[in-house]
Amino acid sequence: MILSKISFINFKNYDQAELEVSPFVNCFLGKNGMGKTNLLDGIYYLSNCKSFFNSVDTQNIKNEEDFFVIQGEFDSHENTENIYCGVKRGKKKIFKKGKKEYEKLSDHIGLINTVLISPMDTNLIYEGSETRRKFIDLIISQYDKVYLQNLIQYNKVLTQRNAYLKSIQQGGKFDELSLQIWDEQLITLGDKIHEQRTNFIQEFQSEFNTIYKTLSGGNEESKLSYKSQLQENSFGDLLKSSLSKERYIGYTTKGIHKDDFVFEIEEKPLKKFGSQGQQKTFLIALKLAQFKHIESKTESKPILLLDDIYDKLDEERISHLMNQICEGIYGQVFITDTNTERLPAYFKQKEYECFSFEVEKGNLLTED
Numbered sequence: 001m002i003l004s005k006i007s008f009i010n011f012k013n014y015d016q017a018e019l020e021v022s023p024f025v026n027c028f029l030g031k032n033g034m035g036k037t038n039l040l041d042g043i044y045y046l047s048n049c050k051s052f053f054n055s056v057d058t059q060n061i062k063n064e065e066d067f068f069v070i071q072g073e074f075d076s077h078e079n080t081e082n083i084y085c086g087v088k089r090g091k092k093k094i095f096k097k098g099k100k101e102y103e104k105l106s107d108h109i110g111l112i113n114t115v116l117i118s119p120m121d122t123n124l125i126y127e128g129s130e131t132r133r134k135f136i137d138l139i140i141s142q143y144d145k146v147y148l149q150n151l152i153q154y155n156k157v158l159t160q161r162n163a164y165l166k167s168i169q170q171g172g173k174f175d176e177l178s179l180q181i182w183d184e185q186l187i188t189l190g191d192k193i194h195e196q197r198t199n200f201i202q203e204f205q206s207e208f209n210t211i212y213k214t215l216s217g218g219n220e221e222s223k224l225s226y227k228s229q230l231q232e233n234s235f236g237d238l239l240k241s242s243l244s245k246e247r248y249i250g251y252t253t254k255g256i257h258k259d260d261f262v263f264e265i266e267e268k269p270l271k272k273f274g275s276q277g278q279q280k281t282f283l284i285a286l287k288l289a290q291f292k293h294i295e296s297k298t299e300s301k302p303i304l305l306l307d308d309i310y311d312k313l314d315e316e317r318i319s320h321l322m323n324q325i326c327e328g329i330y331g332q333v334f335i336t337d338t339n340t341e342r343l344p345a346y347f348k349q350k351e352y353e354c355f356s357f358e359v360e361k362g363n364l365l366t367e368d
């Protein structure tokens with residue numbers, strides 16, 4: 001899918017803005033705090049039904065306003081889709097394709113895929129396992145609807161099982177049969193998700209390794225692996241052996257909601273032993289592997305959103321990435337930069353189509 005038009009009303013620091021964008025490169029240029037990243041986040045919203053930066057929808061409404069609307073027009077080989085996202089204080093979020101509102105937001109995931117490279121990616125290294133699980137879950141969900149449905153269902157059953165354990169902890173009567181009902185569902189779904197994550201990581205690892213080697217010049221060993229309690233024991237056995245403890249603490253301690261994805265460099269944890277440069281390279285390789293993986297699974301290029309890459313990469317790596325962009329490897333690209341000249345000058349010299357938008361306090365100025 002290619003974005004052709006996008007408009008905003010009351011989104012973050014924008015009153016109103018409308019952009020007609022290029023199917024090739026688009027640059028959002030301007031000083032700090034002007035609203036460049038907000039534009040990328042608007043595109044991310046239409047793809048993922050939520051903000052990358054602020055998960056509380058209403059906090060993305062412009063201060064003192066009551067609602068925001070983002071609308072986008074996307075083209076594929078076959079057709080044009082109009083996507084609408086509306087958030088109003090105190091109301092349910094509305095997401096529409098054409099005139100029809102989605103019953104479930106998850107039905108929209110996978111229609112418009114994006115890959116965002118942002119300074120916030122360091123969270124993947126520094127935060128807990130949940131951040132890494134969410135990242136991997138999003139990649140798989142972008143091409144596998146069954147995976148996303150299994151995951152949503154697993155989380156529902158887990159919530160119910162936890163509520164039951166909590167009631168036992170607080171003195172409720174323990175009934176083994178009730179727990180068995182939750183366990184059977186949890187095991188069926190958990191086993192499927194575990195298998196899907198195992199299959200995913202096998203393919204993804206080799207895509208990641210190839211990209212990491214190219215970016216690092218090939219002289220560093222990096223490793224990405226999947227860690228799950230289900231690798232050592234069956235899910236059923238895990239639940240059985242932890243039951244007495246879980247009745248006491250009131251929640252489920254075993255399952256795929258405890259999985260993690262391990263990042264290593266030279267066989268040591270990236271978080272502790274990776275240099276800043278190595279960490280940045282690792283993160284970029286992860287995101288570019290995400291791009292490659294989704295492209296190979298869907299036979300269509302995701303939209304690439306590059307936020308502040310000059311902050312993240314050295315000159316040589318930027319120039320490598322820019323060359324690849326000009327070869328069309330990444331399809332439609334959106335890039336932010338605080339320097340208003342270098343990107344337009346670069347693409348002009350390469351004779352590659354680039355639309356530039358100067359951003360000043362939530363106002364847009366188009367340049368040719």
Ligand SMILES: Nc1ncnc2c1ncn2[C@@H]1O[C@H](COP(=O)(O)OP(=O)(O)OP(=O)(O)O)[C@@H](O)[C@H]1O
Pocket residue numbers: 011012013014030031032033034035036037038039059060061062063308336338
């Ligand atoms: N709900 C909101 N209402 C009004 N303004 C908001 C809202 N959410 C964010 N902003 C404002 O948007 C501005 C930042 O926009 P953004 O992050 O897009 O800047 P930027 O151009 O990417 O800057 P930088 O170059 O520093 O990354 C901030 O000043 C922030 O206060």
Ligand SMILES: [Mg+2]
Pocket residue numbers: 036037038307308336
């Ligand atoms: Mg920014």
